Amino acid sequence: MSTKLMFSPGRIGKMRLKNRLVMPPMVRNYADTKGLVTKQYIDHIARIAKGGVGMLILEASYVAQEGKGFVNELGIHSDACIPGLKKLAAVAHKNGAKIGIQLYHAGRQTVPGNNGGKQPVAPSPIPDPLEQVMPRQLKVKEIRSLVRAYARAAGRAKKAGMDFVEIHGAHGYLVEQFLSPFSNKRTDAYGGTEMKRLRFASEVYLAVRKAVGAAYPVTIRLSGDEMVKGGLKIKDAIKIARHLEGLGMDAFHISAGVYGSYVQGHMIPPMAIEDGPLLRLAAAVKKAVNVPVIAVGKLRTPQIVERALKSKTGDFVAIGRTLLADPEWPNKVRAGRLADINKCIACNQGCISRLFAQQDVRCTVNPEVSREALFLVKPGMRKNVLVIGGGPAGLEAAKVAARRGHKVTLYEKSSRLGGQVIAAAMLPLRKDWGSFLETLIHDVKKSGVTIKISTAFSPSMVKPGEYDAAIVALGSTSMRPGVPGINRTNVVIARDLLEGREKATGTVVVAGGGCMGTQVAEALAVKGHKVTVVEATNNIAMEAPLDERYLLLERLKKLHVVIATGTKLVGISDNSVTVEDAKGQRNLQSDTVVLCLGSRPNNGMTDELKNRCAKVFVVGDSNKIGRVTEAVADGALAALQV
Ligand SMILES: Cc1cc2nc3c(=O)[nH]c(=O)nc-3n(C[C@H](O)[C@H](O)[C@H](O)COP(=O)(O)OP(=O)(O)OC[C@H]3O[C@@H](n4cnc5c(N)ncnc54)[C@H](O)[C@@H]3O)c2cc1C
Numbered sequence: 001m002s003t004k005l006m007f008s009p010g011r012i013g014k015m016r017l018k019n020r021l022v023m024p025p026m027v028r029n030y031a032d033t034k035g036l037v038t039k040q041y042i043d044h045i046a047r048i049a050k051g052g053v054g055m056l057i058l059e060a061s062y063v064a065q066e067g068k069g070f071v072n073e074l075g076i077h078s079d080a081c082i083p084g085l086k087k088l089a090a091v092a093h094k095n096g097a098k099i100g101i102q103l104y105h106a107g108r109q110t111v112p113g114n115n116g117g118k119q120p121v122a123p124s125p126i127p128d129p130l131e132q133v134m135p136r137q138l139k140v141k142e143i144r145s146l147v148r149a150y151a152r153a154a155g156r157a158k159k160a161g162m163d164f165v166e167i168h169g170a171h172g173y174l175v176e177q178f179l180s181p182f183s184n185k186r187t188d189a190y191g192g193t194e195m196k197r198l199r200f201a202s203e204v205y206l207a208v209r210k211a212v213g214a215a216y217p218v219t220i221r222l223s224g225d226e227m228v229k230g231g232l233k234i235k236d237a238i239k240i241a242r243h244l245e246g247l248g249m250d251a252f253h254i255s256a257g258v259y260g261s262y263v264q265g266h267m268i269p270p271m272a273i274e275d276g277p278l279l280r281l282a283a284a285v286k287k288a289v290n291v292p293v294i295a296v297g298k299l300r301t302p303q304i305v306e307r308a309l310k311s312k313t314g315d316f317v318a319i320g321r322t323l324l325a326d327p328e329w330p331n332k333v334r335a336g337r338l339a340d341i342n343k344c345i346a347c348n349q350g351c352i353s354r355l356f357a358q359q360d361v362r363c364t365v366n367p368e369v370s371r372e373a374l375f376l377v378k379p380g381m382r383k384n385v386l387v388i389g390g391g392p393a394g395l396e397a398a399k400v401a402a403r404r405g406h407k408v409t410l411y412e413k414s415s416r417l418g419g420q421v422i423a424a425a426m427l428p429l430r431k432d433w434g435s436f437l438e439t440l441i442h443d444v445k446k447s448g449v450t451i452k453i454s455t456a457f458s459p460s461m462v463k464p465g466e467y468d469a470a471i472v473a474l475g476s477t478s479m480r481p482g483v484p485g486i487n488r489t490n491v492v493i494a495r496d497l498l499e500g501r502e503k504a505t506g507t508v509v510v511a512g513g514g515c516m517g518t519q520v521a522e523a524l525a526v527k528g529h530k531v532t533v534v535e536a537t538n539n540i541a542m543e544a545p546l547d548e549r550y551l552l553l554e555r556l557k558k559l560h561v562v563i564a565t566g567t568k569l570v571g572i573s574d575n576s577v578t579v580e581d582a583k584g585q586r587n588l589q590s591d592t593v594v595l596c597l598g599s600r601p602n603n604g605m606t607d608e609l610k611n612r613c614a615k616v617f618v619v620g621d622s623n624k625i626g627r628v629t630e631a632v633a634d635g636a637l638a639a640l641q642v
């Protein structure tokens with residue numbers, strides 16, 4: 001396939017770019033609590049810049065303290081931020097990339113816990129539907145002071161050696177709060193009509209322009225559609241873009257959504273959403289303006305990137321999570337090493353879900369993210385390493401250890417590598433788990449690991465001292481609670497059902513409404529079964545990322561899956577189950593019962609292994625029941641320590 005367009009040089013204003021690939025802004029939560037750049041941040045940006053991307057846009061960086069949205073977000077609100085930003089500029093420039101920074105103020109989309117205890121401010125006193133904190137309406141004098149804060153921030157960016165600034169006018173933050181009738185109900189000079197709502201954005205742009213001069217590129221990110229009732233639509237975004245182009249804006253970066261529509265999955269499209277859902281928005285703006293447009297949103301393959309450029313949907317393509325999953329993506333595509341790409345699987349678990357939990361951003365499929373320096377430490381002597389279990393934890397451990405030059409042997413008792421992820425990939429709209437396994441297995445094989453499948457390992461198989469280190473990654477065993485009737489033949493374990501070892505017939509009761517139970521219910525309902533999910537707590541699928549959970553519950557509604565929360569399974573017979581809730585016991589018709597009641601770690605052989613190996617690490621579910629995100633990280637970190 002041709003990759004000519006994505007590697008052709010481009011231009012934004014007077015800035016020349018080596019290619020059309022852009023790292024979009026992503027808050028990492030790596031700054032210190034004062035918003036200053038840390039070594040962790042520099043190592044991370046250096047890794048991405050080395051991978052060949054042409055242009056990096058640093059994260060939403062607050063121009064004023066009350067506009068801070070995350071506890072360890074980057075700031076550009078004070079001159080103290082300049083020295084750290086200079087270091088980030090230097091690592092980008094060293095790799096021939098251009099770097100800029102996104103200027104932002106969260107407005108009502110923050111909470112006092114994140115912005116230093118201040119009441120959020122906004123054009124109008126209307127709480128954001130997600131954050132639900134009443135903001136204080138900004139006075140005109142305060143608005144003018146904020147305009148100056150954006151200008152001062154832009155001046156700092158230029159002083160720090162940034163090549164451009166991007167104004168954050170998307171995702172429902174302050175600039176968009178003014179632009180949108182969804183959040184701006186003012187009737188003064190800053191609201192009431194389309195032109196008045198545009199006033200804040202225009203003043204911010206003009207003040208920024210004055211601060212940085214005519215030749216310095218200034219871009220803006222806009223939501224092509226806010227995806228909320230009463231919010232901005234693409235026709236509004238086009239008018240806004242044309243107006244700002246008239247003032248001198250150098251480029252438009254077209255995203256979508258606000259916090260109020262976040263769960264619909266447009267802003268950071270999750271696994272269940274198709275690739276490229278926002279391309280139509282970028283294309284519409286591109287048709288309307290004469291300056292470059294940056295397209296974004298789940299553009300994960302070289303094919304879709306090249307197509308977006310060829311079809312003139314955008315002049316540049318932003319690949320955000322793709323660069324977290326594999327910072328070498330541009331270099332690998334350029335070299336035609338497509339099979340070696342570590343693909344982002346849009347799980348949203350390691351990155352955005354951690355950010356929303358005020359943790360630092362990581363990546364499920366790339367444990368190096370956030371810990372780049374650890375992986376740069378050179379290995380010591382070559383070791384003989386035993387890995388037991390071929391699920392994600394064991395595979396990752398084997399890959400990392402082998403890549404570091406160790407001799408690695410991996411045992412897997414089943415005939416297939418992949419562990420529980422094989423079952424996960426069988427669920428509706430979860431095929432990306434299959435692609436995750438395909439890549440990981442490819443990498444393990446390529447790294448020279450000796451793989452022994454269909455071989456159940458037991459410690460007696462090795463002599464003391466034969467291996468220097470053992471990594472135990474045996475996964476977990478599904479729970480069967482002591483409910484009367486639990487051993488009947490109509491009771492099946494979810495993993496067995498998904499992997500085709502068991503079958504469901506007729507009406508089904510799924511016991512356990514966690515992430516797995518609800519997804520298994522969907523899989524069965526899609527096949528035409530009448531399904532009830534029985535869950536003892538009052539909530540279901542709570543571990544899922546916000547957007548995945550919302551989309552899943554909507555699909556379950558459409559499929560008429562019955563959800564019984566606050567309800568316990570207490571007995572099973574041939575064609576019914578007995579359940580108990582606050583009102584007492586009742587029977588539900590059920591030909592098959594599927595158990596999704598959690599699992600317990602398999603770690604039985606650890607002590608025996610300790611007598612035979614100097615170092616033993618227990619990772620993944622064997623150590624603590626978790627998700628792939630933790631399993632992969634555990635495996636990699638153990639491999640660094642052998
Ligand atoms: C249906 C389903 C959906 C899921 N969905 C998600 C999701 O959306 N997101 C997420 O993050 N996680 C999800 N999970 C959980 C995730 O799959 C696990 O957290 C992860 O697989 C744990 O990895 P692991 O390597 O520790 O263990 P496992 O994946 O269980 O792998 C352990 C491996 O060890 C092998 N083994 C066991 N004993 C021996 C022995 N004696 N010798 C050799 N080999 C042995 C097993 O055969 C297995 O292959 C899901 C799980 C299931 C079942």
Ligand SMILES: Cc1cc2nc3c(=O)[nH]c(=O)nc-3n(C[C@H](O)[C@H](O)[C@H](O)COP(=O)(O)O)c2cc1C
Nearest residue numbers: 024025026027059060268297298319320321351352
């Ligand atoms: C962890 C994370 C943080 C993000 N932070 C920002 C941000 O600071 N500013 C912004 O405009 N968009 C932000 N986004 C959205 C991305 O810039 C991008 O639009 C989105 O991830 C979709 O692109 P992708 O599919 O290539 O990742 C963030 C996304 C993620 C995953």
Ligand code: SF4
Nearest residue numbers: 344347348350363364
């Ligand atoms: S955590 Fe998941 S969604 Fe986020 S970058 Fe990694 S693979 Fe992609």
